[in-house]
Amino acid sequence: MSSLSPLLVVDLVGIAVFAASGAVAGVAKRLDLFGVIFVGFTAALGGGILRDLFVNVQPFAFVDWRYAAVAVVTAAATFWLHPAVSKLRRTVLVLDAAGLGLFVVTGTLKALDAGVPAFGACIIGMITGIGGGLVRDLLTGEIPTVLRREIYAVAGLCGCASVATLDALEVQRPLNITLAATLTFVLRMVAIRRNWSAPTAS
């Protein structure tokens, strides 16, 4: 927890991007400064908190202060700079896809390491990636976007399935994480480019 490894850096970047998405949603709903920071915090860390509750450990978000600090600072900055953040929409989408990739993959591995079988570990991994956005939407009075349109959770699930498969094949962790997170990222970016959506019922 004390060194700033490459993995941690990507992790913190993902958290910052998720926090900004929460803060933008909070600003749009006219929340006050505290509300904007709180929604940013839950958007950034809610998925990881759910994951840790499901694997039955104290949530990392409360144990390592750097995660919470990055989320709080980013959300507060977004409160004041939100017009500029909104203009970065394209960049935010790319970083969000990177965050999704990393969160679902590390979430799945954390569940596997805690003894959860592969099927359940993939569900926990997916919730790690989408949970923050779900809670953000609930707090701001919206039916969660992830349930309504776009290929987002499904890209995450592909990442979960591949990291679990490669882990069963005893592929080394750094390689495994890189492969599965990249797959998720690419799937998500292609889905955005091609406007892929899951079907709705007729």
Added chain:
Amino acid sequence: MSSLSPLLVVDLVGIAVFAASGAVAGVAKRLDLFGVIFVGFTAALGGGILRDLFVNVQPFAFVDWRYAAVAVVTAAATFWLHPAVSKLRRTVLVLDAAGLGLFVVTGTLKALDAGVPAFGACIIGMITGIGGGLVRDLLTGEIPTVLRREIYAVAGLCGCASVATLDALEVQRPLNITLAATLTFVLRMVAIRRNWSAPTAS
């Protein structure tokens, strides 16, 4: 976890019915295929996940893949067959009452076995029965039905109280479960027949 006992079969039927109720709600809100499956999953397993968080163990929904698989397959089938499922409204109500009976009773026992005192165990048992529907309604932007009308949670609470009482009297488990779940089922069916409702404030 490996044999297909009568209890497990009833359990899985209850989960399938709850998943169908979640999927129908998701279709009605125009969620996409992923959203319909996700809401079905949470409607079916959300109550049990809450119960396991409260008694402080890893949620069974992630540990035994059969529960998640039944929920996912049922929700996906409902996505395509929802007009047919809607026509089965009467059958669904009966199976739902059976699921409620089983979930509240086994939820109460699981809490008692984990050392929770009877009063708290009954609340956990009730939440096992109503939690999935609660989360389903929150995810689809509704004030939870269970808080507004009909005798549903109260029927569940009667089942919780009776299973806890019989357990304190050292009645054997299979008999106890059968009696208390049947009581809940009958109460719920009578409440539907007679249109019983809890009062609202004047």
Added chain:
Amino acid sequence: MSSLSPLLVVDLVGIAVFAASGAVAGVAKRLDLFGVIFVGFTAALGGGILRDLFVNVQPFAFVDWRYAAVAVVTAAATFWLHPAVSKLRRTVLVLDAAGLGLFVVTGTLKALDAGVPAFGACIIGMITGIGGGLVRDLLTGEIPTVLRREIYAVAGLCGCASVATLDALEVQRPLNITLAATLTFVLRMVAIRRNWSAPTAS
């Protein structure tokens, strides 16, 4: 758990006030008797349940029946007496501020005692104070008030920070709790008097 210490008495008063706030919200949304009691229960005990999930113990709300009993009885009484309760708005605000002060301070200490570092313990303490109201608002279909206006959570955070600081300075518990809870109470009361609000984004 068996003696009725001064701390417990204040705790139960706070729970009763929070339960009444939940019940009033439930009555306003035309929930039935069960719904009013359930929302009262979650408003009173939801923050403490979240705290206990985060520090990874069985929630006290299910372990000690007196908390749940006070919440249920108060919510039921409010169901019948809600016009009278509404007239007590001023008294309720004062008692609510006292409850907030006690909940954030004891929540922070419980997290510290469970080994959570100070920064995370303060966040958990704050959630102990605001979590019940958050869940109350979500269950009744509102964007949580605490995210939109007034100085409420921020007063709580000041209490969390001061109790954590005094604890690090090894100030004795009874004195520490009294000082930090009083600080929170006073901040909250001044914020109400002066109509202080956090800023919203321009």
